[in-house]
Amino acid sequence: METFALVFVVAVALGFDFVNGFHDSANSIATVVSTRVLSPRLAVLWAAVFNFVAFLVFGTAVASTIAKDVVTQEVLSIGVIFAGLIGAIAWNLITFWFGLPSSSSHALVGGMAGAAVAKGGGHVLLLTGLRKIGVFIVLAPLIGVALGFILMIVTLWSAHRTKKVERLNRRFRHAQLVSAAAYSLGHGANDAQKTMGIILALLIAGGHVRPTGEVPLWVVLCAHSAIALGTLTGGWRIVKTMGSKITRLQPVGGVCAETAGAVTLFAASHAGIPVSTTHTIAGSIVGVGSARRLSAVRWEVAGRVVWAWILTIPAAAAVAAATYGLVAAL
């Protein structure tokens, strides 16, 4: 019975990863699609391939943070992780329905924390790990804004002799393929590792992996396959918000935004910090937009996004806690 439950929750975790790819695919391809460099179908294929191959480049430090630094190992059980996943998936679907680019990562952390607190009380939360994640909820988009702004200024300055904007944009159309690939690589690395972390926590809770053990290779491959398949399926409501509603991007802006996002994600993945890929690219787009002028950014849309960020952790935690109550009663 326990093995069946374990396999079932691993399947739910991979389902979360699939939904994460589906939900966040917009982040990887929004600028490529909105600047018409690739058709939507080709763009998702391009992003999915780089989502998958990310495991060849990055380690599993983020997975380790999710499995070991959010809640104490003693409180982890199949029921807690299942409830946490349901909280995160439910919140992702709600924000997807309303077209809000919220964070799957923070939904997952909120879900895990909510279910664990429902089982063991507030003392099961690991404050050092949560502080690390919490601070970077704010810092990740700020880093994206700064890098996006600096890259855009440097690019425009270095190309200021080019008289025709059309010629400059034509040059950057193909460069966008490289920057979108880099961003998808970063997205695959950081987000797939969150699911790996969940499955690692499950395996530790079930006694299949030692508490100090590494992520098994089959988990790495399954997580990257699930996120790549989710990306391939795509989510078009959010493409619209990210690609054109925050600020209208030209190919040169797309390259700068994706490069800024990719650099932030590479650094975070290397440091083992689970950051939101959504926050990061939204920040980079705002940075690129504000290089023209601050009024180029549509702040009411950016504001709706910020509200979704603020609500994500408590909302996912509440759904997860309620789900754990149901699971425990059964």
Added chain:
Amino acid sequence: MDRRAIFFLAAAAMSAALWPLATPDKRWVNVWLSVTYVVLALASFADFVSLHRPAKGAAKRSDDTA
């Protein structure tokens, strides 16, 4: 008023305010980010001033007319 410089200063302040909450091994990120935003705010303000300063020729022409 340069709203972009104010936005960058607010970002610098937010990053600095989070310094005590950051784990000791990651505090350098807050420091670098705050410094970067202050530099960006100064650069943005300088850009704003240079764009809004009336041209010398224009000032002379208006004196002649008077």
